[in-house]
Amino acid sequence: MTFLAKSPSPYHAVSNLAAMLSEAGFHQLDLEATWQLAPNEAAFVTLNDASLIAFRLGSGPLQEQGIRMMGAHTDSPCLKVKPVPERYQHGCLQLSTEIYGGVLLAPWFDRDLSLAGRVTGRLADGTLRSGLVDFVRPIATVPNLAIHMNREANRNRTINPQEEMVLMLATDSPETTLRELLLKQAQQEYPDVPWAEILDFELCCYDQQAPSLVGLNEDFIAAARLDNLLSCFAGAKALLSGVGNEPTNLLACYDHEEVGSLSAGGAQGPFLNAVLNRLAGPNQDLTGITQRSMLISVDNAHAVHPNYPDKHDAGHRPHLNGGPVIKINANQRYATNSETAAVFRTLCSEADIPVQTIAVRSDMSCGTTIGPITAAELGVRTVDVGVPQLAMHSPRELTGSKDPVRLYRALQAFLSKTAPLVSRP
Numbered sequence: 408m409t410f411l412a413k414s415p416s417p418y419h420a421v422s423n424l425a426a427m428l429s430e431a432g433f434h435q436l437d438l439e440a441t442w443q444l445a446p447n448e449a450a451f452v453t454l455n456d457a458s459l460i461a462f463r464l465g466s467g468p469l470q471e472q473g474i475r476m477m478g479a480h481t482d483s484p485c486l487k488v489k490p491v492p493e494r495y496q497h498g499c500l501q502l503s504t505e506i507y508g509g510v511l512l513a514p515w516f517d518r519d520l521s522l523a524g525r526v527t528g529r530l531a532d533g534t535l536r537s538g539l540v541d542f543v544r545p546i547a548t549v550p551n552l553a554i555h556m557n558r559e560a561n562r563n564r565t566i567n568p569q570e571e572m573v574l575m576l577a578t579d580s581p582e583t584t585l586r587e588l589l590l591k592q593a594q595q596e597y598p599d600v601p602w603a604e605i606l607d608f609e610l611c612c613y614d615q616q617a618p619s620l621v622g623l624n625e626d627f628i629a630a631a632r633l634d635n636l637l638s639c640f641a642g643a644k645a646l647l648s649g650v651g652n653e654p655t656n657l658l659a660c661y662d663h664e665e666v667g668s669l670s671a672g673g674a675q676g677p678f679l680n681a682v683l684n685r686l687a688g689p690n691q692d693l694t695g696i697t698q699r700s701m702l703i704s705v706d707n708a709h710a711v712h713p714n715y716p717d718k719h720d721a722g723h724r725p726h727l728n729g730g731p732v733i734k735i736n737a738n739q740r741y742a743t744n745s746e747t748a749a750v751f752r753t754l755c756s757e758a759d760i761p762v763q764t765i766a767v768r769s770d771m772s773c774g775t776t777i778g779p780i781t782a783a784e785l786g787v788r789t790v791d792v793g794v795p796q797l798a799m800h801s802p803r804e805l806t807g808s809k810d811p812v813r814l815y816r817a818l819q820a821f822l823s824k825t826a827p828l829v830s831r832p
Contacts, residue, residue, distance in 0.1 A: 408618035415523035415613040417457035417481040457662035458672035465655040473699030479638035480664030484508030486612035508665030519545035524610040531601035547574040614802040633804040638705035645818035674777035704778030708732035710795030725795040728807030730761030734791040742778035747790035
C-alpha cells in the first residue's frame with residue numbers, strides 16, 4: 408500500500424522499484440555501456456524512466472537452464488494533461504486532459520485530484536534535464552453537474568471526455584500557466600538543480616485518497632493503480648527473495664501496456680530482447696535459451712462481482728481472496744496453454760496456494776496482456792495469471808487483502824525451483 412501511494416505515475420513506480428532493488432544490492436546498468444557480468448550477479452536497467460528489467464544471474468549456463476521470467480506493466484489508465492491545457496472559463500482556471508487507456512470515467516468526478524509525472528526543462532547553463540514531479544496535495548477536481556440540471560444523470564449517462572473531463576484548478580488566475588507551476592514544483596523537489604524553464608511534461612492525474620484496508624475483517628484493499636503495480640511489486644519482492652545458485656531470474660516491468668504495448672519501452676518494443684542478448688553473450692543462440700525458459704505474465708484478473716454474476720461464465724467466476732487466477736482464452740488474448748497452466752497449478756499446489764481459472768463469456772470480448780506479445784516476440788512458454796480484482800480501470804480499484812501475498816509466494820516458488828519445469832518425452 409505504501410508503494411502504491413508513492414507511485415502515482417509509471418515514472419515514480421520505476422523510481423521506487425529501482426530504489427527497492429538498489430537497497431537489496433542490485434546495481435544499475437546502462438544500455439549504452441558494455442556489460443561484464445558474473446554468475447549470481449544482480450542488476451537492473453531502465454528505459455525512458457518508465458520501464459525496468461531486473462535480473463539475478465544463476466550459477467549455471469543459460470543455454471542449459473534457461474531463464475525464469477516474470478512480466479508486468481507500470482502504466483495504469485488515467486487522465487493525462489494535454490500539451491497546451493490551460494482553459495480560462497467563467498472565472499475558473501482549467502486544464503484539459505486526454506484519456507489514457509480504457510478509463511472508467513464516471514468515478515473520476517468529485518474527487519480530490521493531484522498531478523505527477525516527468526518534466527523536461529532547460530537549466531541555467533542551457534543544458535536539458537528531466538526530473539520527476541508530484542504535487543502530492545490535491546490541486547484539482549472535476550465536479551459533477553447537479554442532478555437538478557441533469558435529471559437523466561442516473562439513467563444511461565454518456566460522458567463526453569473532451570467537454571466534461573476538464574480539471575478545475577483555481578478561480579481568478581488567468582495569468583497562471585501550468586509550466587510556471589511545474590517550474591516552481593521542480594525547484595522545490597530538486598533545490599540543487601538550477602532550473603530555468605520547463606519545456607515539456609508528461610503528467611498523470613491521480614486520486615489523492617490513500618490506499619486502505621476495507622471491510623469488517625479488512626478483507627479488501629482499495630487503492631488506485633492495483634492494475635498493475637500490484638504485480639510489479641509482487642514480482643520485485645519475489646526476485647529480491649532469491650539467494651543465488653538458482654536458475655537465472657528476471658523481472659520485466661513495461662510501460663504502455665494499457666495502450667497496446669507498441670513503444671520503445673513497451674512489450675512489443677526491443678527492450679527485453681536487447682537485455683536477453685546481453686545476458687546470452689556474443690555468438691550465442693537466443694532461441695535455445697528461450698526454449699528452455701518460461702514467462703509468467705502477471706496482470707490482474709476480473710473477479711466475479713456479486714451484483715453482476717452473469718457477466719462471468721458460470722464455470723469461471725474467480726472470487727476475491729480465492730487465490731491467483733490462471734487466465735485462458737482460445738483466441739490467444741492470453742498466452743496460457745495446457746502445459747504452462749499445469750506448471751503454475753503444480754507450483755501453487757506444492758506451496759499450498761489456492762488457484763482459480765477464468766475464461767470470458769463467449770458472447771463478450773476479452774482483454775489482453777503483455778503475455779501474448781512477449782510469447783510471440785521470443786517464442787517463450789508463457790502463462791497469464793493475476794490476482795482477482797473488482798472495479799478495474801477505476802481510480803479506486805478493489806482486491807482481496809489475502810491474494811497479493813499468495814501471488815508473491817507462487818512467483819517465489821517459480822523462481823526458486825531448480826528442477827526443469829517441464830520434462831520432454
